[in-house]
Amino acid sequence: MLLVQLLDATKWKTGMALSEQLRLLVQEVIAVDYREDLKELLALYHPDLVLLLGNGSGISHADVLALREWPRSVWWLDDDGLERPHPAGGDAKLAATQRLEFCSAYEELGAASSEMIVYPVDPDIYQPLPMKEEERADYLLLDDATPARLRWLQAMRRKHPRAKWLAGGKGWPLESVPAAADPQSRARLLNRARAVIRWSWSGTLLYEAAACGTVPFLKTLAAEPALPDPIGGCVRFRTMTGLARKLDAFERLSSDEKRAASSRMLKASRFDYSHVPVLLQLLTTAFK
The missing domain is CATH 3.40.50 (Rossmann fold)
Known part of the structure; x- marks a missing residue:
């Protein structure tokens, strides 16, 4: 070769x-x-x-x-x-x-x-990292805000008032985090959240998040079937309504079940990705 x-x-x-x-x-x-x-x-x-x-x-x-x-x-x-x-x-x-x-x-x-x-991602960079409690969040939003996404976020914050959110894109009424300029910064950013949400499909983000033990919510393409199980690994959604439904299901999980979802991502990173x-x-x- x-x-x-x-x-x-x-x-x-x-x-x-x-x-x-x-x-x-x-x-x-x-x-x-x-x-x-x-x-x-x-x-x-x-x-x-x-x-x-x-x-x-x-x-x-x-x-x-x-x-x-x-x-x-x-x-x-x-x-x-x-x-x-x-x-x-x-x-x-x-x-x-x-x-x-x-x-x-x-x-x-x-x-x-x-x-x-x-x-494949570099496992020496993308891996679970220790984070201070004040740095941690439940959800990281990676895309810029749009009117539809802002309405969705408003509904989710009313429904789940205890959830902590971070914004990696522009236009969100949330704590904003700087764009990751290098792989080390990106790995640290992904480690801050229990789950990361992106309104487009990204195999790269899937691999990066999995290696950090972070559950990715990714918008699926029309050719792909939506996965019914929101905790089996990567959570795929088609519409804002579908995303809301799957986030509701994720929020209903116990702390142990959320840790298990994180462990499944780490296992997939090691054996599948x-x-x-x-x-x-x-x-x-x-x-x-």
Whole structure:
């Protein structure tokens, strides 16, 4: 396997960890940083699989053509924070994306197939951390406020007056927390809350929250079934009414049951979202 890194400097540990774990699963991994020499590397090594990590800014036209012609190639895109699909996703046979809603777009761009496969998080950073009691909250809201969300929050605060809320977005009448500028700050922020709420799907947030033992409430896509059990792990909702219903169910849990929900997230982080199962998913998909 040829592993080519195009990740930005803040994610160098991600690339290192992936290459180390891949060596446990395949016979040989040749890991290199991209230096506009992909065409030459393919001719030299003839890998069974070429895997590119990151986004394709700066890749040469000759290398794009060589990649498109290679029989088995994967571009594992770092696109969770992008507003639209990255054009490079159409240059490989398989586009592995952090965003489920981008899959069809990558296939339209030219990829033979596309699947959501999220980067595993660094367990040395994302883990349960000790927090002072005054820092703790029940719920962390990560998105900006909208009129509908403000009405929902007002109803929830009337219904659950003892719940403590934090705002990670703008426009909320709540204690505001600064945006997390680095992974360490983000892990600390997620550790402050028992549950985190986001009005969009994010596999990255799911993995980060799980590793911290924080229960994520995430808006599901239309193609995904809503999960009926609000304490089995990630809580998925479709509408504001559905979110209210599932938060009500979460509030009815005892302290022990909420701790059990947190423990289930930690277990999922170790056994379902860690490097080996994620990489096995990637390899299985690539070699279909």
